[in-house]
Amino acid sequence: MLRNSLYVKLFVGFWLITTGILASWMLAARYFESLPGELVEVERPGPPPRFVLRLIYQLQNLPAEELPSLLERERRRHHVDVFLLNAAGEDLLGRDVPEVARMAAAQISPHQRRVFLKQERKPPVVAYAILRQDAGLMRAVLTTNRDHRHSMLRTLGDKLWLRILLAVVISGLLCYLLSRMMTQRLNRLRNAARELAAGRLDTRIAVRGDGGDEADELARSFNTMAEQLQRRVNAQKRLLSDVSHELRSPLARMKIALALAQERPEQSLAQLERIDRETQRLEELIGQLLSAQATDHPMDEHIDLVALLRNLCADADFEARANDKQVGLEAAPEQALVTTSGDLLRKTFDNILRNAVLYTPAGSRVTVRVNRSGAHYQVEVQDAGPGIPEDELAHIFDAFYRVDTARARDTGGYGLGLSIARRAVEQHGGNIRAENTDTGLLVTVLLPASDDIP
The missing domain is CATH 3.30.450.160 (Beta-Lactamase)
Structure with a gap:
C-alpha cells in the first residue's frame, strides 16, 4: 500500500532530496572547519x-x-x-x-x-x-x-550529529506539509469517486467556481460529470417508469378483450378489432420510442427548409380548419438549405406543429416564421394557447413528459413528440427551446445553415 501511494512517494522523495542537500552542505562545512x-x-x-x-x-x-x-x-x-x-x-x-x-x-x-x-x-x-x-x-x-549565542546554539555548533538530526527533522516536517497540501485534494477526489461508484449520485466536491490550479479544474470537471451522470440516470429511471406505464394500459385492455372473446364467442369479432387497435397503438408507441432514442443518422442530404415548412404548414392548416384553427408560414426567405438525413426534419416540425395546433384555441392561428441568424436558420412556431407553467418549461422536451398529469391519451398522446424533435435537432447540431409569450407558447429551433451544395 505504501509503495503504491502517491502521497508516500512525494513525501519520501522530497525528504530524501532535502536531507541529502543539507547533509552534503554540513559535511563540506565540517571538512573545511577541521x-x-x-x-x-x-x-x-x-x-x-x-x-x-x-x-x-x-x-x-x-x-x-x-x-x-x-x-x-x-x-x-x-x-x-x-x-x-x-x-x-x-x-x-x-x-x-x-x-x-x-x-x-x-x-x-x-x-x-x-x-x-x-x-x-x-x-x-x-x-x-x-x-x-x-x-x-x-x-x-x-x-x-x-x-x-544561546546554550542550545552552542550545542548545535559543537555537535555535528545534532545539526544533521535537526536538519532531517525540519526537512521532514516541511516535506510532510508540502506533500499533504499536494495530495489532500486528490484524496477528496478519490473519496468522491468512490461515493459516486457506490450509487450516491448527488456526491459533489466543494471547489471554487473558477480559477485555481489543475486540481481545482479536475474537481470542477468531476462535478460536471457527476451532475450529467445523475441527470442521465434519473432520466433513464423516469423513462423506464413511463414506458412501463404506457405499455401496461394497452396490454391490460388486450387482456380484457381476450377474456371477453373467450367468454362470449359471439362477440369475438368485436374483441379482435379491439385487440387489433391496441396492437397498433403498441406498435406506434414502440416506433416513437425508438425514434426518440435513435442517434445514428448520418447527415448526408440537403433540404430546403422553406419548402419543407410550406408543405407541412399546408397539411397542418388543412387538418386544423376542421376545428376552426389556422396554420400559416410568414416572413420566410426564398430558400434555406440545411443538412439532414432522411425525413428527420419532417418528423421534427410535424411533431412541433401538431403540438401547437392541439393547444391553440378555436378561432386562433399558429404562425411559423423562418429567418437567417448568423450561421443558422431560426424557425419560430407561435401558438395562441395557454402556455406552460414556467417551472415546467425545461421538462417538456423530456420523453413521456406531459403537463397533463392525468395521462389521458386524448389530450396529449404519449408525450414523445417534443422529445423526438429535440433529439433530431441536436443530431443536426442545433438546439430547440420553448418560452411563454404574451400570446401563447413560442418554440424556437436553430439549425446550422448549409450554403454549399454538393
Whole structure:
C-alpha cells in the first residue's frame, strides 16, 4: 500500500532530496572547519565586515590620545574589546592582555596577516596586522566581550550529529506539509469517486467556481460529470417508469378483450378489432420510442427548409380548419438549405406543429416564421394557447413528459413528440427551446445553415 501511494512517494522523495542537500552542505562545512592547525587557524574568505575595516583604518591613523575613546565606543556599540599589541605582546595602552589575545597575535607573520582563532565554548578571537606611524607594526586583536549565542546554539555548533538530526527533522516536517497540501485534494477526489461508484449520485466536491490550479479544474470537471451522470440516470429511471406505464394500459385492455372473446364467442369479432387497435397503438408507441432514442443518422442530404415548412404548414392548416384553427408560414426567405438525413426534419416540425395546433384555441392561428441568424436558420412556431407553467418549461422536451398529469391519451398522446424533435435537432447540431409569450407558447429551433451544395 505504501509503495503504491502517491502521497508516500512525494513525501519520501522530497525528504530524501532535502536531507541529502543539507547533509552534503554540513559535511563540506565540517571538512573545511577541521583543516589541520594546532589552534584551528582559518583565513576566512572575503573581506572583513564593514565596521572592522573602518575600525582598522582608525586604529592605523588616529592619534594615540584619541585611541581610548575609540576603543570604548566600539566596546559599547559592538561589544568588542580591541588590544593593540607589539611584537613582545604588550598593549599600546598598557592594559592587561588575555592569554588568548597573545596567542592570536603570535600567529601574525609576513605571510599571515589575519588570524581567526576558535575557542572551545567561547567566542572566537580575530587578529589583524596594522601599521602605525608612531609605533610601527602592531597586532590589533578583537575579542567579543559578550556571548550572544544561546546554550542550545552552542550545542548545535559543537555537535555535528545534532545539526544533521535537526536538519532531517525540519526537512521532514516541511516535506510532510508540502506533500499533504499536494495530495489532500486528490484524496477528496478519490473519496468522491468512490461515493459516486457506490450509487450516491448527488456526491459533489466543494471547489471554487473558477480559477485555481489543475486540481481545482479536475474537481470542477468531476462535478460536471457527476451532475450529467445523475441527470442521465434519473432520466433513464423516469423513462423506464413511463414506458412501463404506457405499455401496461394497452396490454391490460388486450387482456380484457381476450377474456371477453373467450367468454362470449359471439362477440369475438368485436374483441379482435379491439385487440387489433391496441396492437397498433403498441406498435406506434414502440416506433416513437425508438425514434426518440435513435442517434445514428448520418447527415448526408440537403433540404430546403422553406419548402419543407410550406408543405407541412399546408397539411397542418388543412387538418386544423376542421376545428376552426389556422396554420400559416410568414416572413420566410426564398430558400434555406440545411443538412439532414432522411425525413428527420419532417418528423421534427410535424411533431412541433401538431403540438401547437392541439393547444391553440378555436378561432386562433399558429404562425411559423423562418429567418437567417448568423450561421443558422431560426424557425419560430407561435401558438395562441395557454402556455406552460414556467417551472415546467425545461421538462417538456423530456420523453413521456406531459403537463397533463392525468395521462389521458386524448389530450396529449404519449408525450414523445417534443422529445423526438429535440433529439433530431441536436443530431443536426442545433438546439430547440420553448418560452411563454404574451400570446401563447413560442418554440424556437436553430439549425446550422448549409450554403454549399454538393
